[in-house]
Amino acid sequence: MDQPASRLPDDFQSRYGGAAPDVAPPVNAVLETMLGHRSVRAYLPDALAPGVLETLVAAAQSAPTSSNLQAWSVVAVEDPERKGRLADLSNSQRFIRQAPLFLCWVADLSRLTRLGEAHQRRLEGLDYLESFMVALVDAALAAQNCVVAAESLGLGTVYVGALRHHPEKVAAELNLPPNAFAAFGLAVGHPDPAVPGAVKPRLPQSLVLHREQYGIAEESTAIAGYDKALGDFSQAVGMGRQDWTQRMISRVGTAAALSGRDRMKEALTALGFGLK
Structure with missing residues (x-):
């Protein structure tokens, strides 16, 4: 039986700037949604339908979680003043104000801390970096499940790492308890069709897929090809022609380029994390 027509081959090529692996990818609606992902930075003012938020959180809670610790929380912000x-x-990213929903994803060890206190136990394992990493990974897995669910409903999303610029101030705004850290934000809403997003090319698979052992033999050549692909994409969407190499060197070349996040360990300690 012939496979039904699908956008997947086009999205598969777009994801690699026309240089996708030479394979015949399987086709289904989930893959169409995932490979068609794009960041949306312009939203209509329309509110989300009743029940959508709860459905997105159910999808998030369906993500894997280490040892069933479920060491994450999410703060849903809809109040315009708080979003502002x-x-x-x-x-000062405008789309945070535009989107009807802004989700703040929290690496949350506070619930386990309170659980220990309720049973007169000090949970020493929470003082270690490993526990913070578990909470951070749990939050990221949950958030990505939410993104896929939102996009399957025709909604747009964009992650906001800049929520980490001022961790203590964000914690105060969200009334977070000690041992809770707002790791990143996620704007969710109806995309503005007047400002369409595009599928941004990613690194070629030869740079990220290593079979059996890590290898770098073709790295320079592959990066040069990707620099051209991303430069072409950036120029096509009106962002100027800056290649990936230039952007990455600029992004992590100095501590100042981290926009205040160079003090992250200090901020996490102030928020109550042990990080031993």
Whole structure:
């Protein structure tokens, strides 16, 4: 039986700037959604339908979680004034105000801390970096499940790492308890069709897929090809022609380029994390 027509081959090529692996990818609606992902930075003012938030959180809670610790929480922000304050703390990104929903994903060891206190136990394992890493990974897995669910409903999303610019101020705005850290934000809403997003090319698979052992033999050649692909993409969407190498060197070349996040360990300690 012939396979039904699908956008997947086009999205598969777009994801690699026309240089996708020479394979015949399987086709289904989930893959169409995932390979068609794009960041949306312009939203209509329309509110989300009743029940959508709860459905997105159910999808998030369906993600894997280490040892069933479920060491994450999410703060759903819909109040325009609070969204505005969070936008101000996140590099003044306009779409945070535009989107009807802004989700703040929290690496949350506080619930386990309270659980120990309720049973007169000090949970020493929470003082270690490993526990913080578990909470951070749990939050990221949950958030990505939410993104896929949102996009399957026709909604747009964009992650906001700039929420980490001012961790203590964000924690105060969200009333987070000690041992809880707002790791990143996620704007969710109806995309503005007047400002369409595009599928941004990613690194070629030869740079990220290593079979049996890690290898770098073709790295320079592959990066040069990707620099051209991303430069072409950036120029096509009106962002100027800057290649990936230039962007990455600029992004992590100095401590100042981290926009305040160079003090992250200090901030996490102030928020109550042991990080031993």
